[in-house]
Amino acid sequence: VHGDRQLMEKKEDEDVRQRKERLEKMRLEAMKRKKQIAIDDTKQKEDQLKEGQKSVTNILKHSEGLIQQAKKIDQQESISAKIEREKSPLKKQLVNTISTFVGEAVIMPKLKVTMYDKELQVNMDQGEAKPQKEEDFLSQAPIVDETPVRRSVLPRGSAGRKDSATKREISFDPKEEKKDSDSPGDAAPMQAKTPVAKDIPKEALKMIVSSKEFTEFLDKTSKVVERVLQNPESDLVIDYFAETSDEKGKKTVSKEKIRYQFSFPDESVMADHDQSRAVTGLEWMSKHTDLLLASYSKREEYVLGEQDGLVKIWATTMRTRPEVTLVCQSEVTQVISHPFRQNEIIGGTYAGYVVLWDIRAKKTPVLKSQLTNEAHSFPIYSLAVVGTEKANTIVSVANNGRLCVWSMEMLTSPQKNIDLKYNAKEICGTCIAFPQEESNNFYIGSEDTAVYCAQIHATGVGPDPEKSNISNALLGHCAPVTSLSTHPTPSTWLKAHDYSHIMLSTSMDWSIKLWNPKKENAPIASFENSQDYALDAKWSPVHPSLFAAVDAEGYVDLWDINSDMEAPIAHQRKEPKTLNKVSWSLDGKRLATGNSNGVVNVYSVDKELVNPRPDEFTKFERLISASVKTTNAFDDVSK
DSSP states (O other): OHHHHHHHHHHHHHHHHHHHHHHHHHHHHHHHHHHHHHHHHHHHHHHHHHHHHHHHHHHHHHHHHHHHHHHHHHHHHHHHHHHHHHHHHHHHHHHHHHHHHHHHHHHOSOEEEEEOSSOEEEEEOOTTSOOOOGGGTOOOOOEETTEEOOOOOOOTTOOHHHHHTTTOOOOOOHHHHHHHHHSTTOOSOOOOOOOOOOOOOHHHHHHHHHSHHHHHHHHHHHHHHHHHHHOTTSOSSOOTTOOOHHHHHHOOOOOOSEEEEEEESOGGGGGGSOTTOOEEEEEEOSSOTTEEEEEEOOOSSOOTTOOSEEEEEEETTBOSSOSEEEEESSOEEEEEEOSSOTTEEEEEETTSOEEEEETTTOSSOSEEOOOOSSSOOSOEEEEEEEEOSSSEEEEEEETTSEEEEEETTBOSSOSEEEEOEETTEEOOEEEEEOOTTOSSEEEEEETTSOEEEEESSOOSOSSSTTTOOEEEEEOOOSSOEEEEEEOOOOTTSOTTOOOTTOEEEEETTSOEEEEOTTTOSSOSEEEOOOSSOEEEEEEOSSOTTEEEEEETTSOEEEEETTTOSSSOSEEEOSSSSOEEEEEEOTTSSEEEEEETTSOEEEEEEOHHHHSOOTHHHHHHHHHHHHHHHHHHHHHHHHO
């Protein structure tokens, strides 16, 4: 036993010694690491210092280049100013030459002009008289840098041909010619005025000759000369294509009503963007006009560790990456922001969940509904928050026609659920729309091509009094309805201008319908500019007769029905990708669209459409009334 104890003690001592050695090695390694880290930090700082010095050097070189460019620009500006000073006398000389040429042409009824490279030969034939020599009637204008400036017709005896070799410009006074010709007993040839030479720099002359004003002037005056040569009785001052005062008053300048600004994500990082997710929901935040909320479908291919549901909040001031990213397990089919709580985002999913995110808490939902018999079990494509700031609820409609009303504080089970039916037939809802400040009456679009008028807190109003909450069916489309939009009534408008009962609907039948459900069950107008599925339309929040629409061809259309009911005032396509959603900013200055590649494009709207005239409201009201009367007349004829 004693020997065993000694062996155990020896082993323990050996273990202690080995532990000490290991600790010493670890200490030494830690010291080496610290030294290496210090060395690396020193090298990194030195590298940064060198890079900083290089950048400073590059900046200095760039600044020197800019200074040189500025000097060149100053020199060019001085040259251009000098050229402007030289333009006016040259133009005057051209006018004098052309007027002289025209005067000679009136005297000589038959004049034949033949142009050669550097010569001008004029042959004149006056009946039986013999043609005189060329030098008796002609002299050639000077040529500067082998470019002909002008060619003048001078009287006999002029020294133009001799002076042309000196490459100087010549001008003569026709009055001097008249004095010489009227002198008695003068049978000698007429003498022209002494040529006046004027030196013009070559660069300045080149710029003058190549300028737009000079070419236009020369083209216009040469036509006048040719016209007079061929018909001496023609009017010299007539302008066949001059605009009259009426035409000038009617002439308007066309402007782009919408203009593309930028995309989310920005085009600079578009290569890293996942294009397999399509935009399923789009909405501008109510209190911050520079924030845009967008939901996306799931990836086409499953990626391990990545959730199917995705929501992003983009800021117009930062386009390369989103301001906030929210996720959930199921694919998000619709998303809205809470109108009274800016930090809460509500989403509907493909699995039938209603989820609520709190941006302050985390990127996953803080509340989530349950898949029970009372809740949804089909995809949710429609969401709305109704009520006031102190008392509001969430309304959701699933694809099987079930409507649920939820409390904001509890999503475990709905407060109320209704199975929407019409004539004992289930309605497959695709979209809903509540009129402004309305929490009971709403409209629902369906896959069976109809738009239904329904109520949440009423029963026994339809054809099936025991179960139906639907009061009426609006028929006009011949394909599933894709979106609904009721007319907004902002607080800035007068109370007399309440158009909340006016509604737009889009459908897969390529058309957009305008409805007035209070007066008619049929559409009062139809807009059929699309060549593919019409997928979404939204009224402008500031202009009464303006709305935007998108289709599967990738076009975004802007309609102003006060000015034109037949064609949109803007029809643009950035790329041939299906546009699923469209949304207006609350100030009406921007328009956003979401496509099938997950890209959100932002457009600016023309100022004239952002600030409507007061008479636009009256025009819109008259238009709606006239459309209803026309619809009634057509109904009478069909009956």
